[in-house]
Amino acid sequence: MERKDGNKTNSSRNCLQYEVPLGYSIEDIRPNGGIQKFRSAAYSNAPPLHSSNPPICKFFAIHCLSCVIYSRGSFIFPDHQPALHRSFSEEVAMLNEFFSDLIAEAYGIGDPVVPHRNWHIYSAMSGEGKPLMNGDDDGVTLEMCMTALEREKAAVFFKGSGKYRAQEMRNLSGISDIIPSHVICDFEFDPYGYSMNGIEGRGPAYSTVHVTPEDGFSYASYEAMGLDTGSVKLEDVVRRVLRCFSPGEFSIAVTCRGVARCRAVEDANVEGYTCQNIGNQELPGGWWVVYRNYSARNKECGVTTPPRP
Numbered sequence: 001m002e003r004k005d006g007n008k009t010n011s012s013r014n015c016l017q018y019e020v021p022l023g024y025s026i027e028d029i030r031p032n033g034g035i036q037k038f039r040s041a042a043y044s045n046a047p048p049l050h051s052s053n054p055p056i057c058k059f060f061a062i063h064c065l066s067c068v069i070y071s072r073g074s075f076i077f078p079d080h081q082p083a084l085h086r087s088f089s090e091e092v093a094m095l096n097e098f099f100s101d102l103i104a105e106a107y108g109i110g111d112p113v114v115p116h117r118n119w120h121i122y123s124a125m126s127g128e129g130k131p132l133m134n135g136d137d138d139g140v141t142l143e144m145c146m147t148a149l150e151r152e153k154a155a156v157f158f159k160g161s162g163k164y165r166a167q168e169m170r171n172l173s174g175i176s177d178i179i180p181s182h183v184i185c186d187f188e189f190d191p192y193g194y195s196m197n198g199i200e201g202r203g204p205a206y207s208t209v210h211v212t213p214e215d216g217f218s219y220a221s222y223e224a225m226g227l228d229t230g231s232v233k234l235e236d237v238v239r240r241v242l243r244c245f246s247p248g249e250f251s252i253a254v255t256c257r258g259v260a261r262c263r264a265v266e267d268a269n270v271e272g273y274t275c276q277n278i279g280n281q282e283l284p285g286g287w288w289v290v291y292r293n294y295s296a297r298n299k300e301c302g303v304t305t306p307p308r309p
C-alpha cells in the first residue's frame with residue numbers, strides 16, 4: 001500500500017492505536033500480525049468529516065488503513081447541517097479524496113419515497129479482498145434511530161427541574177438495563193439532553209446512547225457494536241432500548257457477517273410496532289447490513305434489496 005505522503009509502507013508495520021473520528025470503523029493490521037478493529041460512536045449530528053478537522057488530517061497522514069466504514073441514517077433536517085453534510089453524495093466525494101488508495105463503494109438502503117427512512121453506507125477497503133474485520137466472531141452491530149419519543153419517557157432527560165443527574169436518568173429510563181455488563185460513562189446536558197458511552201469490561205463490545213428529549217423533535221439513538229449474539233439476544237436488546245423511549249417510529253440497522261447470520265436477525269418481530277420496510281445490502285468481505293423501519297401504525301412490510309450503485 002502507498003501512503004498519502006507517497007512513501008511505500010507495509011501496513012503491518014505502520015499502525016498505531018488512535019482515536020477515530022465519529023462514525024468510522026477501521027480495521028488495522030498490528031505489528032505482531034493481529035488485527036485491531038475500531039469503530040467510533042454513532043452520533044446523530046454531522047460527524048467531523050471536514051478536511052480542516054485536525055484529528056482526521058493527522059489520522060490520515062500517519063496511518064495506513066485497510067478498511068473504513070461510514071454509515072448514517074438520513075438527517076431529519078439536512079438543510080441545517082453544515083456544508084459537506086447536506087447530502088450523502090457530498091460526503092462520499094469528500095471521503096473518496098481521503099481514501100483514494102482504497103476501493104470505495106457507497107450504498108443507500110431504505111424506502112426511496114420516504115426521505116427519512118434511508119440508511120447510507122460508505123465502505124472503502126484495500127484491494128486485497130480481506131474481510132472487513134477479524135472473522136466470524138466479530139459480533140453484530142446494532143444501530144437504532146428513534147423519533148417521537150413518548151413524553152413521559154422523554155421527561156426523564158430534563159435536568160431543568162434540577163431533579164435528575166446522569167446516573168438517575170440512566171437508571172430511571174432503563175438505559176442501565178439494556179446491557180447491564182457495560183461499564184457506563186454518561187452526561188446530562190443542561191437544561192436537557194443525555195449522552196452515554198458504555199464498554200464491555202471483558203470484551204470488545206461498546207454501546208452509546210444520545211437523547212434529544214425536546215417535544216416536537218425528540219430523538220434518541222442507540223448503537224452497540226461487537227455484540228455476541230450467542231450470549232446477548234438482539235431482540236432482547238432492541239426491546240430494552242424501546243422500553244427506555246417508546247418511540248413512535250424507529251429504524252434498525254444491523255451489520256453482521258454472512259447472509260445466513262443476518263437472516264436470523266431479520267426475523268425479529270417487535271411487539272407493538274409494524275415493520276414498514278426492510279432493505280438488505282451486501283458489503284465487501286462477506287458483511288451484510290439489514291435495515292428496517294418500524295412504526296406504531298399497522299402497515300405491511302416489503303423487502304427490497306437495492307442494486308449496487
Ligand SMILES: C[S@@+](CC[C@H](N)C(=O)[O-])C[C@H]1O[C@@H](n2cnc3c(N)ncnc32)[C@H](O)[C@@H]1O
Pocket residue numbers: 042043044045189190191192193194195210211212213214221
Ligand atoms: C444529548 S445531546 C447529543 C447531541 C448529539 N449531536 C447527538 O444527538 O448525538 C443533544 C441534546 O442535548 C441538548 N443540549 C444542551 N446543551 C447542549 C450542547 N451544548 N450541545 C449539544 N446539545 C446540547 C440538546 O438540546 C439536545 O436535547
